[in-house]
Amino acid sequence: MGRPPCCDKVGIKKGPWTPEEDIILVSYIQENGPGNWRSVPTNTGLMRCSKSCRLRWTNYLRPGIKRGNFTPHEERMIIHLQALLGNRWAAIASYLPQRTDNDIKNYWNTHLKKKKIKMSSSSDVQSLSSTTNDLSFKGFNSERSNSSSSYASNTENISRLLEGWKRSPTMNTQAMQQEQSIGNEGLESLISFEKDSELQSMLMIEKWLLDEPQGSHFSSS
DNA sequence: AACAACAGCAACCGCCTCCCT
DNA sequence: CAGGGAGGCGGTTGCTGTTGT
Numbered sequence: 001m002g003r004p005p006c007c008d009k010v011g012i013k014k015g016p017w018t019p020e021e022d023i024i025l026v027s028y029i030q031e032n033g034p035g036n037w038r039s040v041p042t043n044t045g046l047m048r049c050s051k052s053c054r055l056r057w058t059n060y061l062r063p064g065i066k067r068g069n070f071t072p073h074e075e076r077m078i079i080h081l082q083a084l085l086g087n088r089w090a091a092i093a094s095y096l097p098q099r100t101d102n103d104i105k106n107y108w109n110t111h112l113k114k115k116k117i118k119m120s121s122s123s124d125v126q127s128l129s130s131t132t133n134d135l136s137f138k139g140f141n142s143e144r145s146n147s148s149s150s151y152a153s154n155t156e157n158i159s160r161l162l163e164g165w166k167r168s169p170t171m172n173t174q175a176m177q178q179e180q181s182i183g184n185e186g187l188e189s190l191i192s193f194e195k196d197s198e199l200q201s202m203l204m205i206e207k208w209l210l211d212e213p214q215g216s217h218f219s220s221s
Numbered sequence: 222a223a224c225a226a227c228a229g230c231a232a233c234c235g236c237c238t239c240c241c242t
Numbered sequence: 243c244a245g246g247g248a249g250g251c252g253g254t255t256g257c258t259g260t261t262g263t
Contacts, residue, residue, distance in 0.1 A: 016231070016257085038248065054249070055232070090251060102231080105252070110229055 013047040017056050021046060025053055026061050034062075059100045066098035070107055078104055079112060 017025075028044045034057060037050035046053065059065075070078070074096060081092045089101035089108075096104065 014233070036248095050248080051234090051250090052232075058250095059231080087252065101251075106230055109253095 011047060012049050014052075017048075017060075021048070022056070022061060025056060029057060029061075055102075059102045062100075064098060065100060067103075070099075070111075074099070075112065078108060079116065082108060082112070 024044050024046055025040070028040060032043075034054075037054045040046065040050060040053045041048055048056075077095060078092060081095055085091050087105075087108075089105045093099055093101040093104050
């Protein structure tokens, strides 16, 4: 309430992250593990606010993040989960561990929302889910498939830097645990989703979600 | 070839929740 | 128990690249 934004401080840098800043942040987290974001700018000398550091880490530098085109399967997951959960992107992202909530949100806003509006005029969500697959092959994925901004190339570089770290024994068990804490139940659903027919799995997720009071599945964060 | 319009995405902002004191 | 602070989340913005004219 009335609290000034953390980024209002003088000297706090805003805007795109440079590869150098990325490396500093990654090295720090490599040493200390994610968390205690407040201390990151002071300990690293980064002229960024704690929120900015956390966002950069969770959305781009965190190991295991998949970038690039969404698969038709992922698309269907998002569409279905969005129908079930609404715009709870973090909850939706917990079912797609390799994707970030920001990524999913962007993808929804730029691709799927339009498609849903278009499709909903002629059919219901169920048919949308099934037709999405076809649409994906009919050029949906080909849209700007090669869009590789300077950010992307930077991220690739960072990813390469991280390759060694991921395999290193010190890979912060803390970080690993956080990765895994995304939700074992969600992951199990995802795994079974791959195994079973998609419809069956979706129904399972749906049931699982609706049986419990809303939000109880995603209480841990 | 140049310009305008559009689309995609990284990052910021502000509110909310949870936890610690 | 209340207040304050840190982290988390969703909405939104603005920059950059792409496409169309």
